[in-house]
Amino acid sequence: MTKPQILQVGPYPEWDQGPLDQAFTMHRLFAASDKAAFLATVGPQVRAIATRGELGANAAMIAACPLLEVISVYGVGYDAVDLAACRARGIRVTNTPDVLTNDVADLGVAMMLMQARGMLGAERWVRDGSWAAKGLYPLQRKVWGRRAGILGLGRIGQAVATRLAGFGMDIAYGGPRPKDVPWDYIADPVALATRSDFLFVTLAASPATRHTVGRDVIAALGPEGMLINISRASNIDEAALLDALETGALGSAALDVFDGEPALNPRFLALPNVLLQPHHASGTIETRKAMGQLLRDNLTAHFAGQPLRTPVL
Numbered sequence: 582m583t584k585p586q587i588l589q590v591g592p593y594p595e596w597d598q599g600p601l602d603q604a605f606t607m608h609r610l611f612a613a614s615d616k617a618a619f620l621a622t623v624g625p626q627v628r629a630i631a632t633r634g635e636l637g638a639n640a641a642m643i644a645a646c647p648l649l650e651v652i653s654v655y656g657v658g659y660d661a662v663d664l665a666a667c668r669a670r671g672i673r674v675t676n677t678p679d680v681l682t683n684d685v686a687d688l689g690v691a692m693m694l695m696q697a698r699g700m701l702g703a704e705r706w707v708r709d710g711s712w713a714a715k716g717l718y719p720l721q722r723k724v725w726g727r728r729a730g731i732l733g734l735g736r737i738g739q740a741v742a743t744r745l746a747g748f749g750m751d752i753a754y755g756g757p758r759p760k761d762v763p764w765d766y767i768a769d770p771v772a773l774a775t776r777s778d779f780l781f782v783t784l785a786a787s788p789a790t791r792h793t794v795g796r797d798v799i800a801a802l803g804p805e806g807m808l809i810n811i812s813r814a815s816n817i818d819e820a821a822l823l824d825a826l827e828t829g830a831l832g833s834a835a836l837d838v839f840d841g842e843p844a845l846n847p848r849f850l851a852l853p854n855v856l857l858q859p860h861h862a863s864g865t866i867e868t869r870k871a872m873g874q875l876l877r878d879n880l881t882a883h884f885a886g887q888p889l890r891t892p893v894l
């Protein structure tokens with residue numbers, strides 16, 4: 582039997598690439614020097630696209646694949662997949678929820694602790710001899726017992742809240758609707774930011790959530806506040822965020838995602854009050870293996886005519 586042909590948008594670790602190559606004929610778009618020409622050549626043969634959360638599959642890619650049946654996303658976020666184009670053609674879409682929830686929450690909470698306690702600067706203080714030369718490190722702000730807001734109480738938001746409860750934090754959350762949880766629901770993002778020392782953004786990104794954290798929310802969080810983003814850059818008005826960090830209208834931020842990543846706005850690099858991470862919240866060996874397995878399981882199920890493991894569409 583001939584193997585199904587798949588367009589592979591980005592690279593995967595070796596432990597995923599091997600099994601993918603065994604089961605399917607993988608066409609590596611990311612390795613092509615002329616991507617348009619590559620797409621024009623292989624597009625007419627492919628029945629699936631394997632992609633990554635942040636890379637997705639755009640309208641041109643989908644249009645170049647007339648036999649396309651399914652798009653399998655290695656990531657929980659599928660905002661970079663053109664869902665309208667998929668719906669119009671009956672193309673199925675899958676993602677990798679659940680397996681990455683705890684890692685993403687861990688990184689968000691770690692970023693909060695690292696920023697609030699000034700751990701990067703403290704490490705430099707030891708390494709550059711300041712401890713011996715100047716004495717005690719400048720005092721930082723406490724985390725435990727303070728007020729946390731979580732914008733988007735889905736799987737990841739709930740995992741963040743559970744962790745923060747362990748720090749005795751005063752937790753409230755926002756999002757489209759209240760949930761059956763022991764934390765306060767505050768629908769208005771500005772009101773949520775006003776009562777928060779730390780505001781976590783864990784919204785599943787879509788055109789509807791674009792710039793939910795705008796100038797008004799950032800101003801409400803204020804000069805003592807910290808914004809933590811482990812979702813997508815599009816949820817935040819990045820120009821407003823940069824302005825507020827530069828002027829001190831916002832105290833600090835901890836970010837795992839950026840507009841135009843990995844080429845982030847150079848203004849970020851000049852800021853002392855932002856912690857920058859390379860979109861690696863799900864980046865542990867254990868979780869990435871589980872994500873790769875789920876991506877393959879969805880493709881295998883589709884081509885075997887079985888129900889998809891984790892369908893989006």
Ligand code: 8YV
Pocket residue numbers: 633634635655656657658659681860861863
């Ligand atoms: C990436 C993500 O998919 O889950 C998501 O939505 O953005 C991440 O897990 C991951 O970095 C692999 O590219």
